[in-house]
Amino acid sequence: MKIVKAYNSVSLVLRIVIGMVIGAVLALVIPNAAETAPGIGILGTLFVGALKAIAPLLVFILIISALAQSREKMGKQFGTVIVLYLVSTFLAAVIAVIASFIFPVTITLTDAATDAAPDSFASIFTGLLNNIVANPIGSIVSGNYLGILFWAVVLGFAFKAASDTTKKFLADASDAVTKAVRFVINLAPFGILGLVFSAVSTSGLAIFTEYGKLLLILVGCMLIAALVVNPIMTFIVIRKNPYPLVFKCLKESGVTAFFTRSSAANIPVNMTLCESLGLDREFYSVSIPLGATINMAGAAVTITVMSLAAVHTLGMTVSVPVAIVLSVMAALGACGASGVAGGSLLLIPMACSLFGISNDVAMQVVGVGFIIGVIQDSVETAINSSSDALFTAVAEFKQWRKAGKEIKF
Numbered sequence: 001m002k003i004v005k006a007y008n009s010v011s012l013v014l015r016i017v018i019g020m021v022i023g024a025v026l027a028l029v030i031p032n033a034a035e036t037a038p039g040i041g042i043l044g045t046l047f048v049g050a051l052k053a054i055a056p057l058l059v060f061i062l063i064i065s066a067l068a069q070s071r072e073k074m075g076k077q078f079g080t081v082i083v084l085y086l087v088s089t090f091l092a093a094v095i096a097v098i099a100s101f102i103f104p105v106t107i108t109l110t111d112a113a114t115d116a117a118p119d120s121f122a123s124i125f126t127g128l129l130n131n132i133v134a135n136p137i138g139s140i141v142s143g144n145y146l147g148i149l150f151w152a153v154v155l156g157f158a159f160k161a162a163s164d165t166t167k168k169f170l171a172d173a174s175d176a177v178t179k180a181v182r183f184v185i186n187l188a189p190f191g192i193l194g195l196v197f198s199a200v201s202t203s204g205l206a207i208f209t210e211y212g213k214l215l216l217i218l219v220g221c222m223l224i225a226a227l228v229v230n231p232i233m234t235f236i237v238i239r240k241n242p243y244p245l246v247f248k249c250l251k252e253s254g255v256t257a258f259f260t261r262s263s264a265a266n267i268p269v270n271m272t273l274c275e276s277l278g279l280d281r282e283f284y285s286v287s288i289p290l291g292a293t294i295n296m297a298g299a300a301v302t303i304t305v306m307s308l309a310a311v312h313t314l315g316m317t318v319s320v321p322v323a324i325v326l327s328v329m330a331a332l333g334a335c336g337a338s339g340v341a342g343g344s345l346l347l348i349p350m351a352c353s354l355f356g357i358s359n360d361v362a363m364q365v366v367g368v369g370f371i372i373g374v375i376q377d378s379v380e381t382a383i384n385s386s387s388d389a390l391f392t393a394v395a396e397f398k399q400w401r402k403a404g405k406e407i408k409f
Contacts (some may be wrong), residue, residue: 011190017331019189020371021022023196030201040072044367049193050184052363055346056140058177060152065174066293067156077280080237080369081183085295088387089232089334092225092297094306094329099221101323104216105305105315107368108199129349131353142360143349181346188370195367214309218380222299225375226383230297230390232264238407240399244407246390249273251258253332254386263292266385277409278394287395291388296334298380299344302369303330307351310365326354344380345369 007015023040030037064098086379131139132150159170190367227246234242252273269290274284311318318326333347348369349362369376397407 002268008186009057012186013396015189016192016303016370016373019191020196023193024200026193026198027197029166037197041194043190043199043200044192044196045194047184047187047194047370048348048367049365050187050191051346051366052143052359054177054180054184055366056143056148057347058138058181058346060140060148061170061174061177061352063149063152064159065167066160067153068162068170072178073391077283077395077398077399078287080398081391082294083235084237084391084394085291086335087333088391089223089295089300090229090327090331091229092221093300093304093330093334095291095321096217096301096330097308097327099217099224100312101318103213103217104312105217105309105312107211107214107309107365109315116160140395143362144353145252149350157220191367194373195371199371210366211372214305214368215375216373217373218301218305218376221305222383223381224303225297226254226387230387233391237394238401240397240407245393248409249386249390249393252276253389254382257385258382260281263296263381263385265390266381267292269390270389274392277393277395283396284392287392288388290324292385293394294335295388295391296344296384298383299334299347300327300330302380303333303347303351304366305356306348306369307355307362309349309368310352310357310361311355312355314355316360318355322354326351345373345377353372354401 026037026040077316078084086397130264131144131147133145134147136147136155137153138144139151159166162170231242231246234245252269256269257263270288271284274288275281307326307330308318330351333350334344343364348366352365353359393409401405
């Protein structure tokens with residue numbers, strides 16, 4: 001127990017960095033590392049396998065629980081903030097698609113050649129429809145995220161008329177699955193150690209140059225969303241210089257979220273920020289938790305860039321209609337991203353399924369995401385959480401402007 005406590009007392013970010021360093025060093029110092037020490041590489045295989053097992057159930061339960069307990073009647077401010085949340089998430093996905101076209105990145109995947117590109121958009125669309133209406137239990141077992149998402153939405157709305165006891169059970173089930181995910185992610189350092197060991201022993205340290213390019217695309221897209229797209233949306237709504245408010249939210253919310261790496265954990269920080277801005281407590285006490293669930297621009301960037309990296313690696317071509325469908329899917333998938341660290345990575349297979357990429361290959365991409373997640377997930381959470389407070393303020397300031405009330409931030 002002392003060892004467990006000591007392990008948990010160290011931040012996950014530091015543990016992952018240590019795991020990466022140990023994995024790389026072992027791969028370099030052990031002769032013919034892949035053959036002589038296969039037991040180290042299997043840590044990565046077990047980690048990816050655990051993620052592959054729990055991710056479908058996580059998405060299914062979280063979406064059902066969230067929709068079952070959502071409120072039906074919301075005022076104009078809620079309508080505005082929901083539109084802002086969804087539009088910013090979609091635009092972030094569009095930015096990621098454009099950046100991935102301009103700067104295509106490939107990553108090292110094993111058995112990648114077994115996945116061939118679909119013949120046409122018609123075949124992709126047909127496969128999309130068939131996957132959507134697939135058996136929900138079979139979808140969970142096979143990792144068909146399209147079917148999971150569709151049936152979770154249907155059941156979520158169906159459960160809205162359920163008793164409070166049933167809704168409490170769904171909430172408890174959601175909490176239980178989230179705890180299971182946290183347990184798996186808490187072991188990420190060992191999985192990352194194995195993944196890095198396998199990658200470096202096979203491809204050498206050059207593998208990190210590849211990851212560096214991927215990380216630059218991810219962070220660059222997120223910064224464009226935070227510093228260009230969000231300010232433009234803010235200005236359109238409140239007709240005032242948006243940057244003082246944008247930087248205030250990034251400073252007071254984004255910095256904290258960067259280190260906690262959890263939108264859910266940053267909710268109290270955002271509530272305090274909204275109070276300091278003089279916003280209506282009844283409004284932000286609902287919109288902030290809602291934003292932690294559906295305002296996921298950073299997650300949309302991660303899902304899009306990572307899935308397109310797999311597409312480029314497999315030599316597939318992406319047409320404009322498919323890119324639009326991917327942007328919509330990434331935005332919708334991001335809205336269901338878990339509030340725990342690394343939650344968006346677990347939704348990459350859903351986007352990959354659009355191109356017929358198998359779940360096995362997609363989960364390898366997830367593993368790469370965890371390797372770069374020390375920075376990627378921190379920046380992603382900072383963008384997501386700070387914009388929760390930003391758009392909550394913008395939605396209320398819109399009402400202030402209509403009422404002739406002075407807007408101060």
